[in-house]
Amino acid sequence: MVAITLPDGSRRHYPGPVSGLDIARDIGPGLAKAALACTVDDEMWDLTRPIEHDATVALITAKDEAGLELIRHDAAHVMAEAVQELYPGTQVTIGPAIENGFYYDFARNEPFTPDDLERIEARMREIVDRDEAITREVWDRDAAIAHFKGLGEQYKAEIIADLPAGEPITVYRQGDWKDLCRGPHLPSTGRLGKAFKLTKLAGAYWRGDARNAQLQRIYGTAWATDKQLKDYLHMLEEAEKRDHRRLGREMGLFHLQEEAQGAVFWHPKGWTLYRTLQSYMRRRLEAAEYVEVNTPSVVDRSLWERSGHWAKFRENMFTTSTDDDRMLALKPMNCPGHVQIFRQGIKSYRDLPLRMAEFGSCHRNEAHGALHGLMRVRAFVQDDAHIFCTEDQIVSETRAFCDLLKSVYQDLGFESVAVKFSDRPEVRAGADATWDKAEAALKEATEAAGLDWTLNPGEGAFYGPKLEFVLRDAIGRDWQCGTLQVDFVLPERLDAEYVGEDGEKHRPVMLHRAILGTFERFLGILIENTAGRFPLWLAPLQVVVATITSDADAYASAVVTALRRAGLKAEMDTRNEKINYKVREHSAAKVPVIAVVGKREAEDHTVALRRLGGARQEVLALEDTLNTLKEEAMPPDLVRQSAEAGPGGMDRVA
């Protein structure tokens, strides 16, 4: 007897071994048709694999996230089968499901071309039509190695040889094709459906190691239904329109050119945006009791040798030399400079925590292939700061930092942030007890700030654990922006010390931290996140006053002057064009507010306001317009400040 418990708690009894498919049929033909796999005691199983003991079983369909993952994984297998049919001699390696799709890495001497993708996709559809049964087989390890070696599949043989002893070696057979795979899989290739598409071709190193051979990776996307596929492709097209490189050009924010690879030419509007964000950050840091400093950009090699950068970071540093042969380097980070300031004079425990901020211009010679618009540049400015504190202050400082970060992100429109917690790596400096303390402090503080985090095991810096705050760009790529790193090493190397309560000298701990990360990257993300429709307080051009006919030119000029006096960034459009044309153009340029003035407005001293994205207008008296827009354009931190000041403190009550 086998007793099967279903998710709703009901129980079914079977005389002998039973498969997920049997159970599904038992429940109903609809489910039998929809079921793709099942979970047996929370472990994913093939639908046809016999269950021999009492278990809790849940059936998985394409509506489940797990079902979609199965579809994607099968798509990878079907693609591999198609590739091996079309291009004999190609070796298969690995092919997992990923977010939105799948890939498979192949080893083949000839490169695949975009035309090949079409052929492969067509063959995949044939394989789906063949509806080959997919069956699971457990093999003997040596037999499996011999089998794949015999086929010339060196990579597969290597994978099997590296599997931990005791792990069952499962081979999945679909038609005449076999692949080593942990599974599970769909019952047959027909179940995959045809809502898939091969999307891109790329190189990828075997086992992700640049010292290994480079394989050819084919990416695809796969979905349960054609509609889902269509929606996804549409979403990608839409996302492309908000690419910050495109919007940067269209909106006249910045440009890049080959003579200064990886460095940004900020145009007036872009630089206004940049400065607005920087002013905001500066106010936030000041309010959080940071002090701001500025340290040299070009620094003698000897300092970098002492800090350890010369040994660890040399490849990424730009260097220059003087006539007397001194070797200098452009700073890639601000930290050594900050320690130099800390070291001036004697510091007491009373000076700690000392929060030292700098919007310092840094340069790193990033690998050519790593450059990417504003997201990965060679010249950048961080909202950088180093907190010199005692070990006992790590918790409170981290907590304060997480709170500040959360508040800043919220102000800038990011409600949820992915937080990665990277703990001790194998090779590290510092005693285990110190690491225990630092890791516990980081965790506690992150949770106290209400941030959800995931563990990134062993990925911490050699000098301490770190938090990474990751934001996502328009097409789903993740970029690390904020960070907090606990550092026990640099104060030691650069000999930072303070006098404690006990009168003895002690080493401070350094917390390296940034919220935005770099202004460049953050602005790239911000442009994509807002699709260029910045909130009024950030918009580099807030209002355009557009005239209907030249009769209103003088009044328009008065309105612009009044707006500017009220602190708004306003421009005037008195061109001899129709109002339709002007509205269209400024809307396309994503100007948040268009103030239309014609004869009527000039006579009544009013303004017809049109908001970006809205189709309606509201006619307001000029005075009201000024007050309304002034309020709306107030940066969020100042809004809070004036609210705290209470009624009468300032105009605005949030």
Place this chain on the structure above:
RNA sequence: GCCGCAGUAGCUCAGCUGGUAGAGCAACGCAUUCGUAAUGCGUGGGUCGGGGGUUCAAGUCCCUCCUGCGGCACCA
């Protein structure tokens, strides 16, 4: 840095198997004074990414370098 793809006017792109560059938008000029997402007509604009080669002839074919794009590796 590695693999693949691409580079034609400010932008988006066309230019078949080699015969000497084209459209739309933008810009500029003229006309139009108009009530909320494109007024009409006209004009100018290109060493076809750089260099080399093949050819009577190269945007088109070959080599090479540069840059960009998509991944991979890297991201202290």
